[in-house]
Amino acid sequence: MRIMKRPNILLTGTPGVGKTTLGKELAQRTGLTFVNVGDLAQESQLFEGFDEEYQCPILDEDRVVDELEDKMGDGGVIIDYHGCDFFPERWFDIVFVLRTDNTNLYNRLESRGYIGKKLQDNVQCEIFQTIYEEAMEAYKEEVVHQLPSNTPEDLERNLEQIVQWIEQWMKDNN
Ligand code: DAT
Numbered sequence: 001m002r003i004m005k006r007p008n009i010l011l012t013g014t015p016g017v018g019k020t021t022l023g024k025e026l027a028q029r030t031g032l033t034f035v036n037v038g039d040l041a042q043e044s045q046l047f048e049g050f051d052e053e054y055q056c057p058i059l060d061e062d063r064v065v066d067e068l069e070d071k072m073g074d075g076g077v078i079i080d081y082h083g084c085d086f087f088p089e090r091w092f093d094i095v096f097v098l099r100t101d102n103t104n105l106y107n108r109l110e111s112r113g114y115i116g117k118k119l120q121d122n123v124q125c126e127i128f129q130t131i132y133e134e135a136m137e138a139y140k141e142e143v144v145h146q147l148p149s150n151t152p153e154d155l156e157r158n159l160e161q162i163v164q165w166i167e168q169w170m171k172d173n174n
Pocket of ligand 1: 016150154155
């Protein structure tokens with residue numbers, strides 16, 4: 001039996017924009033595999049040192065890439081991470097950068113327990129569209145798409161659009 005080819009999808013954007021919420025639901029609806037890079041790093045201890053300023057471990061990007069390489073080769077993976085320039089470009093068939101309005105994002109991060117500089121820096125990251133620019137540099141312009149992620153209606157619309165895109169991709173590639 002010939003195995004169906006399935007696309008790899010990157011969900012990126014500032015912390016709090018809704019990557020995990022979207023990614024998990026997308027995996028439920030499509031059967032694709034959801035991978036949260038932060039969780040993966042935690043489980044397999046893929047870190048290299050500790051960031052004193054932000055009080056968090058520093059991701060060992062090379063080991064993350066090694067850890068995921070085989071799975072990505074098989075296809076059908078949804079990756080969730082707040083950075084995107086260290087993944088091999090060839091991994092992804094499409095890249096979504098989720099975007100949230102400042103006040104909205106501020107409130108979400110505050111209820112997540114972020115305070116002070118960490119809270120400010122993350123909101124500023126969104127204002128400066130840092131991750132969008134990172135994505136535009138790391139991937140071909142035509143595979144990078146921004147998605148508004150402010151309301152439950154946005155979430156549902158994004159889900160429906162991506163599900164449709166996946167169905168079309170599978171028709172075109174099988
Ligand atoms: P991320 O994975 O990007 O850090 P998340 O999925 O954990 O973000 O979401 C952060 C919070 O925002 C969480 O409480 C769920 C909420 N949220 C996510 N997407 C949303 C949307 N489209 N509308 C309203 N709230 C949303």
